[in-house]
Amino acid sequence: MIMMKALIFEKSGIENLKISDVKEPTLGPHDVLVKVKMAGVNPIDYFVVNFIPVTPMPHIPGAEIYGEVAKVGDHVKSVNIGDKVVVYNRVFDGKCDMCLQGMEQLCRNGGIISIITNGGFSEYFSVSEHNLVKVEGINDEIAASLPVAALTAYHALSTVQVFGKTVVVFGASGNTGQFAVQFAKMMGGYVIAVSNKNWVKEFGADEVVSYDKVEEKVKELTNGRMADIVINSVGSSVWDKSLSVLGLNGKLLFFGGITGSNVSLDLGAIYGKHASLIGTTGGNRKELVELASMAKKLKVKVWKVRKLEDGKEALQDLFNKNRDGRILIKIE
Structure with missing residues (x-):
């Protein structure tokens, strides 16, 4: 043996x-x-x-x-x-x-x-x-x-049309987040990374913004249009912020829940924006x-x-x- x-x-x-x-x-x-x-x-x-x-x-x-x-x-x-x-x-x-x-x-x-x-x-x-x-x-x-x-981030972004879109990535320095930043940029997106780590700029982020100022910065950077695509790889702790930076007809991609998986939903905030919530795995x-x-x-x-x-x-x-x-x- x-x-x-x-x-x-x-x-x-x-x-x-x-x-x-x-x-x-x-x-x-x-x-x-x-x-x-x-x-x-x-x-x-x-x-x-x-x-x-x-x-x-x-x-x-x-x-x-x-x-x-x-x-x-x-x-x-x-x-x-x-x-x-x-x-x-x-x-x-x-x-x-x-x-x-x-x-x-x-x-x-x-x-x-x-x-x-x-x-x-x-x-x-x-x-x-x-x-x-x-x-x-x-x-x-x-x-x-x-x-x-890498595969989790790549698959998630492959489910939407990224070219020419504003993509906000929460958890941009994490396992999947650092790859989501790279793929979103490769696919032709304007990438706003939400992180307290400035090194994510080297991974293709056009802008790096902090969690506490994410709403005002995304609004400023997009002239009020907000994000076309939001990636939440973190879980419940950033769920409300993820929805708040999502623009009209936007798509929220989510996977993983290291900070928790239970959230409360304001249905009006979703259907009022004609938003799509897209869960992906692997x-x-x-x-x-x-x-x-x-x-x-x-x-x-x-x-x-x-x-x-x-x-x-x-x-x-x-x-x-x-x-x-x-x-x-x-x-x-």
Whole structure:
């Protein structure tokens, strides 16, 4: 029996997360064993460890995985040993109506890797070859940010017409926010980043405004028209501000809820503006392939790189008021 190191918990609660020796995954004929090089740390990982019912138990979290192909099943043809790959983090059957529409993230018979399967906070991870996308010529930090942080932002913005529009991004320095700023600019938007971090200007923001002055600044910068598109990647804490800066016939895109998911709605403020509220989640495989091809143009601001054995601290760091960019786990 071959063993590997992994972060694992036997019952919910971050206090139960520990580094352990576990059995290395076995491979089916269409599976690939990935030697994990780096994993992103995202709010979903914190919620998996603390709150979300998961399977199997004991459980390995980690939804955002980048590594190198170490072993392949007998029928694998699309990747070879040594290839650098990222893992599309959805289990999908490829047969349901959602999959056939190219929306594998909504597969009726699937789910999220790290919730309905073990995740990638481990030395090795096994997955179907259909979940792998090859990456070349990019650094580990960008690669490890493609499957969740970048893909979530890219998919959300792909649901609307950005060119020539004013886009306001809340949480612009966060995991998804820093990519939303980049994609909105690449797609031809006028980008107003809401952040207390001036470095987001280097990521493509035309303007950076603070949370406490966001309404007056957006009004001033748009001559009263307000935003065509608002991105809320933060959750309930900025919900009211998100709606207040949304202009007539505007679209509010939202995903993630690190500050909470429950809000009160003023229906008149929504239908009176002819506003659209658009919830999005993840992205599809085609979009992840597109991201891999454009990844050399992307930047990522990294705050901390932790070791696998410091996974508990990495998850707690998500809520550190001094956090300034992404947290990543490097697996030696």
